[in-house]
Every structure is written in C-alpha cells, then in structure tokens.
Amino acid sequence: MLVLSDGTVMCKTFSGGVDGYGNTWDRLVPSLTSSYASGTWTTTIAPMHNTRLYFSSQVLKDARVYVAGGEYGTGGSAGEIYNDVSNKWTDAPSPGVRLSDANSEILENGNVLQALVSGTLKNNKFWNPATNTYSSAPSCLGIHNESAWVKLADNSILMVDRNTQKSERYIPSLNAWVADANVPVSLYDPYGFETGGALLLPNGKAFFIGSLGHCAIYTPSGTNSPGSWVATPNIPNGQGTPDAPAAMEIDGKVLLATSPIPTSGNHFPAPTSFYEYDYVTNRFTQINSPEGGLTINIPCYEVNFTVIPNGQILYSRQGSSKYYVYSSAGSALASATPTISSVSFHHGVTFTIKGSLFNGISEGATYGDDWQMNTNYPLVRLYNGNFYYARTHNWNSTGVRRFGKKDNAQFDLPAGLPFGSYSLYVVVNGIPSAPFTFEFFGPRSEIITQNTEINSDNVVAGNISRSSIYPNPASKETTIQFTFAKTTRISLKVFDMNGKSINEIFNGIMQSGEHSVKLNVDQFPKGIYLVRMITESGTENLKLIVQ
Numbered sequence: 001m002l003v004l005s006d007g008t009v010m011c012k013t014f015s016g017g018v019d020g021y022g023n024t025w026d027r028l029v030p031s032l033t034s035s036y037a038s039g040t041w042t043t044t045i046a047p048m049h050n051t052r053l054y055f056s057s058q059v060l061k062d063a064r065v066y067v068a069g070g071e072y073g074t075g076g077s078a079g080e081i082y083n084d085v086s087n088k089w090t091d092a093p094s095p096g097v098r099l100s101d102a103n104s105e106i107l108e109n110g111n112v113l114q115a116l117v118s119g120t121l122k123n124n125k126f127w128n129p130a131t132n133t134y135s136s137a138p139s140c141l142g143i144h145n146e147s148a149w150v151k152l153a154d155n156s157i158l159m160v161d162r163n164t165q166k167s168e169r170y171i172p173s174l175n176a177w178v179a180d181a182n183v184p185v186s187l188y189d190p191y192g193f194e195t196g197g198a199l200l201l202p203n204g205k206a207f208f209i210g211s212l213g214h215c216a217i218y219t220p221s222g223t224n225s226p227g228s229w230v231a232t233p234n235i236p237n238g239q240g241t242p243d244a245p246a247a248m249e250i251d252g253k254v255l256l257a258t259s260p261i262p263t264s265g266n267h268f269p270a271p272t273s274f275y276e277y278d279y280v281t282n283r284f285t286q287i288n289s290p291e292g293g294l295t296i297n298i299p300c301y302e303v304n305f306t307v308i309p310n311g312q313i314l315y316s317r318q319g320s321s322k323y324y325v326y327s328s329a330g331s332a333l334a335s336a337t338p339t340i341s342s343v344s345f346h347h348g349v350t351f352t353i354k355g356s357l358f359n360g361i362s363e364g365a366t367y368g369d370d371w372q373m374n375t376n377y378p379l380v381r382l383y384n385g386n387f388y389y390a391r392t393h394n395w396n397s398t399g400v401r402r403f404g405k406k407d408n409a410q411f412d413l414p415a416g417l418p419f420g421s422y423s424l425y426v427v428v429n430g431i432p433s434a435p436f437t438f439e440f441f442g443p444r445s446e447i448i449t450q451n452t453e454i455n456s457d458n459v460v461a462g463n464i465s466r467s468s469i470y471p472n473p474a475s476k477e478t479t480i481q482f483t484f485a486k487t488t489r490i491s492l493k494v495f496d497m498n499g500k501s502i503n504e505i506f507n508g509i510m511q512s513g514e515h516s517v518k519l520n521v522d523q524f525p526k527g528i529y530l531v532r533m534i535t536e537s538g539t540e541n542l543k544l545i546v547q
Helices: none
Strands: 009-012 023-030 040-042 057-058 065-069 081-082 090-092 104-106 114-116 124-128 133-137 157-160 166-171 176-182 198-200 206-209 215-221 228-231 246-250 256-259 275-278 282-289 303-307 313-317 324-326 339-345 350-356 379-383 387-393 407-412 420-428 437-441 446-447 462-472 475-484 488-495 501-510 512-518 528-534 536-544
Touching: 057 104, 114 133, 176 228, 198 246, 198 282, 246 303, 256 303, 256 313, 339 420, 339 437, 475 488, 475 528, 475 536, 501 512
Parallel strands: none
Antiparallel strands: 009 023, 023 040, 057 065, 065 081, 081 090, 104 114, 114 124, 124 133, 157 166, 166 176, 198 206, 206 215, 215 228, 246 256, 256 275, 275 282, 303 313, 313 324, 339 350, 350 407, 379 387, 379 420, 387 407, 420 437, 437 446, 462 475, 475 512, 488 501, 488 528, 528 536
C-alpha cells in the first residue's frame, strides 16, 4: 500500500496478469470527512507492465512511484515508474540482475539506492529518476538480503547484516558502507534468515524488531563514528517477527504484527498477534486483532501496514479484500508537528509552500526488505467543512528529523475545488501542522496568515478598475467603490494588520459596471486595515485607516 501525494492510497492486488501474482492496483480515495474507512475504491490506476510480488517500492520526490523487481512474477529483473498525472507506467532499464524482495531508500539527491538481491547479496545500484538509468553503488560489507534499512537524521542508512550481530551504515558523504557497533542480541532466525522491520523512534533512536522476539535499540553517534546498541525486553508470549510489518503511530508508539517464534520445521508459523511498543516505558502490550479476537490464523508476513494522512494506520492482508484502520489512543506528538511559514503562488495553478519538518521524524512504516511504504513526505490538506487534498510534488528533502532546517514543496489544487476560504495543513506521517488561512477564488489565490506580511500595494488587478475608499481615514462609515469590466465572482473582506479576517463584506457574483459598497467601521478599533477584493482573475488590496 502506497500513500500518493494527493492523499489517495494505491493498493497492490493479485489481479491481472497470467501467473496469479498480479499487476493491478486499486485506489482508495478518502471521503470528504477525511475518512478512509468510508472512502471510495476505484480501479482507475493503469496496470503495471509486469506482475510482481515482494518488490522494492518508493514514492519519489516528484510524486511518481518507483517499483522494481519481485521475488515472484514477470518483473523480477526490471523496474517501472508510475505517473499519477498521466496514469501511465514507464519501464526502467534492467539493473542487470533479478531483484528478489530487495530493499531500497531514497537519497537526499532524489536517487534511489537499490539493493541487488543476486550474486553475492551485497551489491547495490543507484537509480536516477531524472535519467531513468542505473549506475554502480558501493557494496555492503555484509549480506543485505532480508535486512531492514533505517534512515537516520544524518541521512545515513543503518542495517544489520543478515544472520549476524554486525551492523553497518551507508554514509552519503563518504559514498561508502562503514562498519558500526555490534548488536547485543540476534535479530535473525537461523532457518529462513528472516527478521522484522525497523523504525526511527521519536527520541531519534532506531528500533529493530527481531524474528526470534529479541529487539534492539541503536543510539546514533551523530557523526561517522559507530553508535551504540542496547537490547529491549523480548516480545512477550513467545512472539517474534519473521518478515512482518510495523508502523509508527502518531503518539510515537509502534504497532507490530507478530507470530510465534519460527522453528526448523515451521519458518512462518501462525497465528498473527498484534502488539504496541511504548518507547517511553520500554514495554510491549498486546492489543486486539483488527478482525476480532486476539489473533488471526495466518503467518505475520501476510500482514501489511501504512500510515494514512488522517493519522490512522491502514491494515491489509494477503488473500483478503477487507481493509481496516487502527487509531492511536494518544495525541499527535508536538515534536513531530510540521510548521508552515508561507504559501505563495508559483505558476499556473501551482503553489509553493515553505516551512519546517515537512519530512517528519520517522519514515512512518516498515516491512523489512520486501517492500517499502514510507510516508515521510509532505501532503497538503484543505478544510472548509469538507476535506480536500492537493497533490504535492518536488519536495526539497527526503530526510527525517530535519529540526531547524527549511523545507519546501509545491502543490496543485484538486480539480473542481470550490471557491472559498480554507484552513490549509501540511500533513506528514498522519500528523498535521497548525492551520494556515488560504483564500481560493480562481486561478490565483491570496494567502493570509498571522505570520505573513500584508502588502498594501495592488496585486494583479485583473478586471477591477477605478477602485477607491472614501472617506479615508474614516470614523463611522466608509464607501468602497470599484468598477468591473465583466460579470465576476468576488470576495470582499477586511483584514487587520496581523492578517486576521475581521469582516466579510460580500461573497458572490457581481455584474459588470460600477459598484459602491458601504462599510460601517464605528466598531473597529483605531488603526490600519486592508480591504481585499479577490476575483476570478485577480486581487486588489486597499488600505483603510480608522480613526
């Protein structure tokens, strides 16, 4: 399941193709209340060129989707890229080997570091989305097959070598994998060499979940030097994670799917249970299964999680068309909340949004090496009584925990968005920013917020002409006079100099010609105000002084 940058979720199925592994994706569209449980399923996504099961997957910085390889299916030695605007798949060249349940990560330059699960099981390549080409990348020190990769705050990538207690990191500034500290417990089982997922916790430490029920936490050094590891308590009740998902809840707890610890006779035992790990108390707590009771009679590798934009975790399992959502009992972490500093018109119907923490504090969800369902990229949500999602693209970073750094992205408004005033939010890993006031009345929008300086100069007057306010200064009543060259929709509002809307004078259709609108100001505190006229073709700002 991959969360697209317009807030929808594309979900891989077993449908399509001739081998039973599937090349078809369904799309889940949230309702106008931002509910995915009551959302709408569509089949509008074009089928992939190849069938795939257990493959690499990434949502790219330009909002396209990259998939590559597959342990099963026809696409094991090839990749392809989905463009959600054109609804087309484009083939990527073969990396030269078969990619079987291989890991991948997006680097800060937008390239994908792709694990090659073939040959020595240590080799990697870079895939460049701008040129659609693969190039050589440094090999890992140990075997990366079945490993979980975690991106740290310094953009290095941490993993534990297969069937060992050795860890290593890819450090972009060195373009090399370097040895790191040893893990105090065994995370891999000795039968299928499986392990569970791994995630960055809210405290900046990495949490690795083991097939044998042992888990470990890594504390980064903050430099290229090795960090340190400590063991957590084992998962209770003889549970482990031989190939299993985990996801970060909005309150910082980790949701896990587990199964009995594997044995030599049964590498993937059933049933699947569900636990939460609380990093503050260092404890695991069992919770109910989404399908009733405490367990589901399937191995845990058949379960998947991803974090959806309304803050819930979306659950699916192989062989079922039923999806469930899980809601955290706690509130969203303040430390993970993005902030908006400005929204500005870019060109056409595209806007640029700036702020901080647009990539969150973790990658959101994990499933070892079989596929990647990260959500550490900015989404834009609009609310005016209904919820709408804009399509974001060209975000400046793919990092995590970018505290104190400036972030930006572009977004396009959804087709058919009603004119009006909206609360705009940036959402990352299901956690929204504070609202930002956004006025939309046509191809151009004017954005007002308490953090934005108001410009009293005229801006793109459009078909407004001969506008004036008199008397000005005013003490009791003033008249706003303007002329339209053609019939148009207009929003006429008054803002104080902190950017707060204090009076809506008119919102509707006006005929062409001259207009005079009276405004009673005797209840306004003395000071300077801005009368803003927004039409379908332009905006004009008029300064008003009340004395």
